[in-house]
């Protein structure tokens with residue numbers, strides 16, 4: 001076992017292509033995307049019309065004036081095409097948060113003064129992402145602080161419990177307010193997570209499929225199978241290979257993004273959960289693609305990469321502005337990434353625990369299926 | 381040790397409609413180099429793959445060192461060192477890491493492993509290249525490393541599938557000498573090739589296969605005896621009259637161990653004689669010439685070789 005681990009690690013370290021792919025490549029992506037896009041949150045995808053409420057609750061005159069100029073400023077910056085901006089007399093509006101909660105409006109933007117902007121989100125994921133992007137950009141340009149408040153009833157509970165720690169307070173009406181885990185968020189935070197998700201899928205797929213494909217092709221699997229080692233043990237070696245690969249890339253990307261100022265979860269425990277759930281997800285992907293590697297006869301780089309990139313693209317992993325209603329939320333990368341956001345931004349462990357458990361189940365099932373096929377099939 | 385180290389009986393292996401190995405039986409004595417000879421597609425690699433436990437077979441029985449492959453595959457595999465036909469190495473890893481890993485699959489570890497790796501590399505003459513990546517080694521060096529990876533764990537049975545394919549003459553000689561050394565150290569070797577001269581050079585016994593069938597098996601001598609028990613002797617003499625020539629033919633034909641004798645159609649001063657293969661000395665033939673006063677200019681004899689044997693047995697050239 002130990003010698004196999006050493007061998008697998010040596011092989012990974014000696015494979016310059018793989019090393020570039022799982023370390024330098026994502027780090028470069030983080031650097032390029034994180035730095036070049038941070039002041040430049042510009043949506044490229046048409047999202048249609050989003051009806052949001054816009055409220056100035058600031059009481060000091062300076063903040064109120066600044067907030068009233070938000071629409072003009074946002075328009076000028078090209079952040080969004082805002083029109084039909086109506087000012088309603090305060091008494092005319094029903095409780096604006098209730099109108100978000102019941103779906104009449106997608107969200108409520110509340111200018112609270114002293115540079116604080118609260119975004120009360122509804123349940124429309126596309127609208128939320130879009131508004132978050134606009135607010136991020138606005139915040140970056142004007143040095144304000146933004147807060148995202150979700151209307152998701154499921155999330156209320158854990159956030160309410162955070163209120164006891166003083167970092168959040170109940171805003172009522174199914175809408176809960178929280179600071180962003182105590183940090184003002186940057187695009188780096190976003191890209192750190194999506195980069196991890198990207199690596200876990202690409203690394204898992206390539207690590208799994210290519211590990212098997214390469215050893216079938218270069219004949220080293222034949223040597224292993226001709227040795228007295230059990231077939232199951234040899235198969236386990238491929239899982240070990242994926243594990244090492246996932247560990248290396250997760251650790252490198254996390255450390256590197258931390259150096260560049262990314263924030264993960266607020267507590268050590270949450271960060272461990274994040275890491276473990278990502279690792280489990282990466283292993284599940286790897287186990288699935290080991291099975292794929294048992295069957296494909298062409299280089300996985302050619303056939304595995306394209307679908308993975310499409311999947312990641314549709315999941316909004318490449319850019320946060322892609323979100324296809326009815327599709328994106330159900331794609332595994334999107335689900336994993338949203339779970340991670342809920343954990344790192346809101347301190348909600350639930351979705352990440354679901355990711356962890358589902359990943360482990362998939363990992364076990366895929367590993368067993370793979371083992372069965374590996375034992376029966378003429379693999380080399 | 382059992383009498384036969386390897387025993388293959390009525391082996392059949394089909395790939396769909398293709399019968400790759402067709403009722404093949406042979407056995408290998410302990411301590412010998414056993415040649416497995418046949419043209420491309422004869423079924424050599426398939427037989428080897430079954431023997432080393434890589435491929436399932438349709439019917440037949442295989443025993444190695446007294447173990448039945450069907451039931452004790454692990455025990456059989458532990459005896460064997462495989463040198464595959466293709467170079468099977470991790471190209472990114474240094475030479476010694478390759479040998480180390482493959483030897484470790486056979487349970488070697490620690491100091492014993494280190495020593496075995498160094499010994500195997502020295503054996504194939506790659507000690508100096510131990511730390512070089514495989515991708516940086518020449519083709520011949522890779523071939524030698526391919527062998528080192530199959531023998532480092534000191535297997536009792538070494539199975540080599542065309543280990544000299546695409547190798548320069550120098551490396552080939554190195555490899556062939558190495559195989560003989562392995563035998564001297566007590567290993568049994570199964571050596572597959574489609575190249576007759578090297579099999580003749582190093583093998584104690586040879587099996588000839590074609591289209592998955594065993595054509596013949598035995599020592600070189602025994603194989604030659606399969607196709608023919610005669611050899612041809614040609615005697616060129618000074619041109620003589622028709623009468624003398626006719627008398628010469630008549631007298632030579634009457635000699636013991638001579639099958640036929642006839643004058644060459646195109647060259648009447650050349651006598652072609654087919655004799656028993658064990659006719660060792662030609663003095664009786666020569667005395668006829670002397671008696672008739674016919675001066676001999678040249679005498680040659682042709683013993684059949686394995687190449688012609690193969691042609692005779694299979695009806696086709698070994699190398700296509």
Ligand SMILES: Nc1ncnc2c1ncn2[C@@H]1O[C@H](COP(=O)(O)OP(=O)(O)O)[C@@H](O)[C@H]1O
Nearest residue numbers: 395398400418419420421422423424425426427
């Ligand atoms: N995996 C396979 N699938 C189908 N046919 C095969 C396979 N391996 C070998 N064969 C066929 O079996 C026959 C014997 O091949 P092989 O054992 O490789 O011959 P050799 O090693 O003597 O050149 C050939 O006709 C070859 O096409």
Ligand SMILES: [Mg+2]
Nearest residue numbers: 424425465542
């Ligand atoms: Mg072959």
